[in-house]
Amino acid sequence: MKYGDQEENMANEFPFEISPMFEGERVRKDDMFVELAGPKSRGFELVRAAGSDEIKDGKFSLIGPDISEMQEGSRHPFAMIYRIAGKLVEPDLEAIVERRNHDFQNYIQGYMHLNQRYDVWVRINKDAIKKGLKSFEQIAKATMMLFRNELPFIEKIEATYITNPEEVEKQRAEAIKIYETRDARTRGLHDEDVDVFYGCTLCQSFAPTNVCVVTPDRISLCGAINWFDGRAAAKVDPEGPQFAIPKGEIIDKEGGEYSGVNEKAVALSGGEYSRIKIHSFFDYPHTSCGCFEVVGFYIPEVDGIGWVDRDYAGTAPNGLAFSTMAGQTGGGKQIIGFLGVGVNYFRSPKFIQPDGGWNRVVWMPKNLKEKIKADIPPELADKVPTEDDASDLKTLRDFLEKKQHPVTQRWTKEETAAEAAPEEAGSLAASAPGWSVPAPTMSMPPGMPAMPQMQFGGSEGVKITFKNAKITIDRIVLKGKEK
Numbered sequence: 001m002k003y004g005d006q007e008e009n010m011a012n013e014f015p016f017e018i019s020p021m022f023e024g025e026r027v028r029k030d031d032m033f034v035e036l037a038g039p040k041s042r043g044f045e046l047v048r049a050a051g052s053d054e055i056k057d058g059k060f061s062l063i064g065p066d067i068s069e070m071q072e073g074s075r076h077p078f079a080m081i082y083r084i085a086g087k088l089v090e091p092d093l094e095a096i097v098e099r100r101n102h103d104f105q106n107y108i109q110g111y112m113h114l115n116q117r118y119d120v121w122v123r124i125n126k127d128a129i130k131k132g133l134k135s136f137e138q139i140a141k142a143t144m145m146l147f148r149n150e151l152p153f154i155e156k157i158e159a160t161y162i163t164n165p166e167e168v169e170k171q172r173a174e175a176i177k178i179y180e181t182r183d184a185r186t187r188g189l190h191d192e193d194v195d196v197f198y199g200c201t202l203c204q205s206f207a208p209t210n211v212c213v214v215t216p217d218r219i220s221l222c223g224a225i226n227w228f229d230g231r232a233a234a235k236v237d238p239e240g241p242q243f244a245i246p247k248g249e250i251i252d253k254e255g256g257e258y259s260g261v262n263e264k265a266v267a268l269s270g271g272e273y274s275r276i277k278i279h280s281f282f283d284y285p286h287t288s289c290g291c292f293e294v295v296g297f298y299i300p301e302v303d304g305i306g307w308v309d310r311d312y313a314g315t316a317p318n319g320l321a322f323s324t325m326a327g328q329t330g331g332g333k334q335i336i337g338f339l340g341v342g343v344n345y346f347r348s349p350k351f352i353q354p355d356g357g358w359n360r361v362v363w364m365p366k367n368l369k370e371k372i373k374a375d376i377p378p379e380l381a382d383k384v385p386t387e388d389d390a391s392d393l394k395t396l397r398d399f400l401e402k403k404q405h406p407v408t409q410r411w412t413k414e415e416t417a418a419e420a421a422p423e424e425a426g427s428l429a430a431s432a433p434g435w436s437v438p439a440p441t442m443s444m445p446p447g448m449p450a451m452p453q454m455q456f457g458g459s460e461g462v463k464i465t466f467k468n469a470k471i472t473i474d475r476i477v478l479k480g481k482e483k
Helices: 007-011 091-107 126-130 136-150 165-183 227-236 260-269 322-329 343-347 367-373 392-401 408-419 421-431
Strands: 031-038 042-051 058-064 075-076 078-085 111-113 121-125 154-161 196-200 213-214 243-247 250-252 294-299 305-311 336-341 361-363 451-454 464-467
Touching: 031 042, 031 078, 031 126, 042 091, 042 165, 058 136, 078 091, 078 136, 078 165, 091 136, 091 227, 121 126, 136 154, 154 165, 154 250, 165 227, 196 227, 196 260, 213 227, 227 243, 243 260, 250 260, 294 322, 305 367, 322 336, 336 343, 361 392
Parallel strands: 031 075, 042 078, 058 154, 305 361
Antiparallel strands: 031 121, 078 154, 111 121, 196 213, 196 243, 294 305, 294 336, 451 464
């Protein structure tokens, strides 16, 4: 921390402690005084660059009810807008400073900040209220102090917080236009055009082994940082959470594997993993933190990949909600079968290209589809079902078959291969009558963890079911029964 002499005075100025030790602190529902924005409300956070003469340093404004006017257990829309100025401040830094709001606000004891942009989610602990937290001004003042201390290029900063529903909606619409303008900047730049990618470890407080790799063709998982943002951040804050990653030698062009990225992954994950293929869904996939905007999930029954975003409150055809799959996906692990991404990645020409790209996409919520419809290949626009077309695995398969989705061509190949399998499987079963493994309805991708059901000792034996297990077998020895 760079608090200097101010650290000693914070106890008097604020009714809460401020320290990196509180990063990763969760405020559970039973401990919550109030919830702001999040999956059941609306909100956003935004940083804008301004001229020095346009800003009154330290100024705070609030539009709507303050904390002291809110009821325990209530939920409110919430927006945070910061304006920054300084000789080195430029528009390229807006997204970087904006993303650090997640970092700094989690230093505040009893205050939980999750996600980013229009997905921001905040909870305040009951204990914080008991200790004297009464106003958003206290939160904003502490946050602005951290911005100035940690990012010296910010010479002036002011904040406006909004809890009035109508004003949140009005300004949220304008904020989304700004996000879209930022994202559009990388459309003409691609991975092969640069020698350096950028990494971000901002989410390691919640996912210790996650290293987000930002390239021209792959935006950050949170959707808030593109390649230009990473470059600007590394320039003005070399010791910060965004940094350059030299690409090194290309190992797998289609999958997006580079020696420099692998080396950085080993170093920053503590050796948790040694390879990353930036554009692969199944083979050494990118890790997922927890702030991702969308979860991709493999559906073996149709050998396709579905996608679900935070805004979708229903369940996908596999019977799972976003929150359930997000819990399976996050934490900074390489989870084969699930993948977190930023929405803008759907617009990438390298979108999961080793796994079939758009031809492998078999479901997404209609609001997400509408958001990216201009980037869906025209020939697939009416072949990717939403919740209106498919609500379970049967209706999903029927829809894909009716529309002759490209993924159905994979079924034909797999069924042909399956017809040749019984003879080989029969010889194995004859030599080992006591052990049966049911054949899957679809072939699993390489590396996909199986969930077999094994029976030992014939029809009256004990049935053992392995769930969420990845099994490695070095050797199988088959012996006939002794007579």
